[in-house]
Amino acid sequence: MSGSSDWERWEGSSAARVVPPARVRKLAKVPFVELADGRLQGVVSSGSDIERVYVSSVAAGDHAFACSTNNNRPCGGARGSFCNHILALVGEAVLQYGGQRVARYLRVELADAEPTAAQLTSAMRAARPSAVPGKELAAAVFNRFLRHLAYLELAPSTEPLPELHWFPPTRTAVA
Template sequence: MGSDDQDRERSSVVQLLPVVAPRKLAKVPFVEMADGRLQGVVSSGSDIARVYVSSISAREHGLSCSTNNNRPCGGHSGGYACKHLQSLLAEAVLQYGIHRVARFLGVDVPEDGDILARLHTSGASTEAAVVFSRFLRHLSYLEQPGSAAPVPELHWFPAAGAQV
């Protein structure tokens, strides 16, 4: 192993994948592929104070959508994807790219770009509080004051301009 490889292993700097296209953060402020699910927070179209936690499980394609306090989404019914789930999937494709999202969900990349049509959906339950807590944690990082000094909790964040 060369010295560059050893330096890279000791570094807390990670390589980031560039965003495929700009996202509408007001509509879907948080999207991630974690815990075996494509999951995130989607703003309500009718109430500015309400958000929905939506998820699609990888492989099984179980759909879940509820408010952050576990009230079910009125537009979600079992295997039917409500507008929140559709928005989540669309923003995930912008964030990660269609090939990566399709691979994560375990489907072939469709020529027409409609991943949702490839899913064999079913109803599922996801604890919205867990995903919503991750979103709030994500927001707390944005509130950190600017500083050149190291912040131990953020040691894993990529350094600005770091070459990997």
């Protein structure tokens, strides 16, 4: 931001900057994807039941993965290898954040400057990731997804939202 007027205008708003997606993505299959808590994680729609979603994740570094339904039932396809939900999650993460950013976050070493989802999953599979129980993880990710959905139902407003008003009330120096 240039100048103090930009800073003051931003500081006084209740909106945060959103990084635009690397490419446009469709939200029907993977409505929620994030790089958070040392994992690529998100919510993936079921291909067979419109009322069922899966919470899938891949950990950075060791690429341990978890996939279960929103009711904490284990995914039948995530037994010893990435299931289709995790593959879809990685694909949408590449669309949302770009292949290089996802690879860097998950600590996947690839020679390609902008890796594809297939290259990322292939490299992670080569590391022989293990499935891990994810009941606590699934609940937290699904809860965050539901909270994001709730924000979509709010009428547009410039008024601050109390639960998002955690910034300090005074201006601090920026180094």
